[in-house]
Amino acid sequence: MFKNNYLYRFVVSRQSNGIKGLFLILFLFLVTPSVGWSKEAIPVAEDPIIEKRMLALTMDLRCLVCQNESIADSRADFSNDIRREIREQIKANKTDQEIVQFLVDRYGDFVLYNPPMKPTTILLWFGPVILFLIGLGSLIVYLRRRRVQIEDVSLSQVQLERAEALLNENKKGKNV
Amino acid sequence: MMRYLIPLVAFIVLAAFLLVGLTLNPRQVPSPLIDKPAPIFQLNHLHEPDRLMASNDNLGKVWLLNVWASWCVACRDEHPLLVQLANSGIVPIYGLNYKDERNTALQWLKRYGDPYTISIVDTDGRVGIDYGVYGVPETYVIDKKGIIRHKQIGPVTVDALQKTIIPLIIELQKQV
Numbered sequence: 001m002f003k004n005n006y007l008y009r010f011v012v013s014r015q016s017n018g019i020k021g022l023f024l025i026l027f028l029f030l031v032t033p034s035v036g037w038s039k040e041a042i043p044v045a046e047d048p049i050i051e052k053r054m055l056a057l058t059m060d061l062r063c064l065v066c067q068n069e070s071i072a073d074s075r076a077d078f079s080n081d082i083r084r085e086i087r088e089q090i091k092a093n094k095t096d097q098e099i100v101q102f103l104v105d106r107y108g109d110f111v112l113y114n115p116p117m118k119p120t121t122i123l124l125w126f127g128p129v130i131l132f133l134i135g136l137g138s139l140i141v142y143l144r145r146r147r148v149q150i151e152d153v154s155l156s157q158v159q160l161e162r163a164e165a166l167l168n169e170n171k172k173g174k175n176v
Numbered sequence: 177m178m179r180y181l182i183p184l185v186a187f188i189v190l191a192a193f194l195l196v197g198l199t200l201n202p203r204q205v206p207s208p209l210i211d212k213p214a215p216i217f218q219l220n221h222l223h224e225p226d227r228l229m230a231s232n233d234n235l236g237k238v239w240l241l242n243v244w245a246s247w248c249v250a251c252r253d254e255h256p257l258l259v260q261l262a263n264s265g266i267v268p269i270y271g272l273n274y275k276d277e278r279n280t281a282l283q284w285l286k287r288y289g290d291p292y293t294i295s296i297v298d299t300d301g302r303v304g305i306d307y308g309v310y311g312v313p314e315t316y317v318i319d320k321k322g323i324i325r326h327k328q329i330g331p332v333t334v335d336a337l338q339k340t341i342i343p344l345i346i347e348l349q350k351q352v
Contacts, residue, residue: 064205064310077275078310081301106308108208 050090057086057096060113061103070113207308207327214241214316214324215306222273222281222295229270229296231322238348240269240341241316242292242332243304245276246284248312254331255288261337262291267345271295274304274312317341319348 058072058079065078082103089099103111115121155163209215214231221227242258244251262269271292273281278297285295298304307316317326326344328336 067202077301081305085302085305105208106305107310108205108308110205 050087053090053096054083054086057099058083061100061111062113064107064111203311204329205310207324207329209308209324210327212324214318214322215303217296217298217303217306219272219296219298219303222271222278222285222297225278225297229294234270234318235322236320238267238320238345239293239318240267240345241272241307241318242269243272243274243307243309243312243314243316245274245312246280247276250331251313252288254313254333255291257332257334257337258291259289261332262293266342267349268293272303272307273297274309275299275301315341317344317348320351 055072059070061071061082063069063071063074063076063079063082065076066074069076069079071079071082085102086099089102094102100112109115109118115124117125216231218228218230221229240261244255258269261267269291271294273295275298281295281297285292301309307314311329313331315328315332316324317328319325325348326340328341332341
C-alpha cells in the first residue's frame with residue numbers, strides 16, 4: 001500500500017506529461033496483477049444433481065467454526081471438508097437421513113438448525129406458543145377490566161340535582 | 177402494587193437468564209462421542225511415513241489423543257504443558273497432526289519439543305471428522321477399552337489438567 005501511495009504521489013508531482021504517462025502505466029501494472037493473478041476458481045462439482053442435493057442438505061446444517069453460518073454458506077475449511085464428505089456419501093448412495101445421522105453422531109444435535117423434538121428441547125419448541133398464550137390471556141383479562149372501567153356511571157337522583165344546582169350557579173355568576 | 181411488581185419480576189428473571197447466558201461459551205459444543213467407542217483409524221506415522229498405527233494398538237492402556245497442527249496458534253500455548261505431561265510419564269500422548277504439511281510439522285516439533293509417543297498424520301481431515309474435530313487443538317482421553325471419556329476443546333490448561341484430566345486418567349488407570 002505504501003509503495004503504491006508513494007508511486008502515486010511521485011507520478012502526480014511530475015511536471016512532464018510524458019513521464020507522468022509512463023509512470024501511470026507502470027503504476028497500473030503494479031496495481032492490476034492482483035486481479036489477474038488471483039486464485040483460480042475451485043471447480044464446482046462435476047455433477048449438478050449431487051451438488052443440488054448437497055446444497056439442500058447443508059442449508060440446514062450449522063458450521064461449527066463460524067457459528068452463525070450454515071455449511072452451505074460458509075467458506076471455512078471445516079465446511080469444505082463437510083461438503084466433500086457429503087458429496088462422497090451421496091455418490092455412495094446414502095440417503096439424506098443417513099448422511100445427517102452421520103454428522104449428528106459426530107458433532108451432536110448442534111449441527112442441525114432444526115433441532116429434533118426431545119425432552120430437553122420441549123421448551124424450545126413450545127416456549128413461543130406458551131408465551132403467546134400468556135400474552136393472549138393477559139390481553140383478554142385487560143380488555144375485560146377496561147370494559148368495566150369505561151362503562152357509564154349512573155348517578156342517583158340526589159347527585160343529579162346537585163350537579164344541576166352547581167351548573168346553574170355557574171351560569172348566574174357569569175351573567176352578573 | 178402488583179401492577180409494578182409483575183414487570184419488575186419479569187425483568188429480573190429475563191436479566192438473570194441473559195446474565196447466565198453471558199458466562200456460557202458458545203464455542204464449547206459438547207461432543208456426542210463421550211462414553212462411546214473411539215472411532216477406529218489406521219494412519220501413517222509422521223516421522224516414518226511408511227509405518228502405520230492403528231487405534232486398536234492402544235487397547236489396554238489409557239492414552240491421550242491430541243489433535244494439533246503447525247498452523248494452529250493455540251497449539252503453541254498448550255504445547256509446553258503437553259511436553260511436561262509427557263515427561264512426567266503419567267500417560268502416553270499420541271499426536272494427530274491435522275491437515276498439515278509434513279515438513280512444517282516436523283520443524284514445529286523440533287522447535288517446540290515433541291511430547292508424542294507417536295505422531296500420526298491426518299492430511300485430509302477425515303479422521304478428524306470421525307472424531308468430531310471442529311477446531312484445533314482438541315484432546316481426547318481414551319480408556320483401556322478404547323472408549324472416549326473426555327474431550328478437551330481448545331488448549332489444555334493447568335487448571336483443566338489438575339482438576340479434570342489427570343484425576344480422570346488416574347481413575348481410569350485403576351480400572352481393569
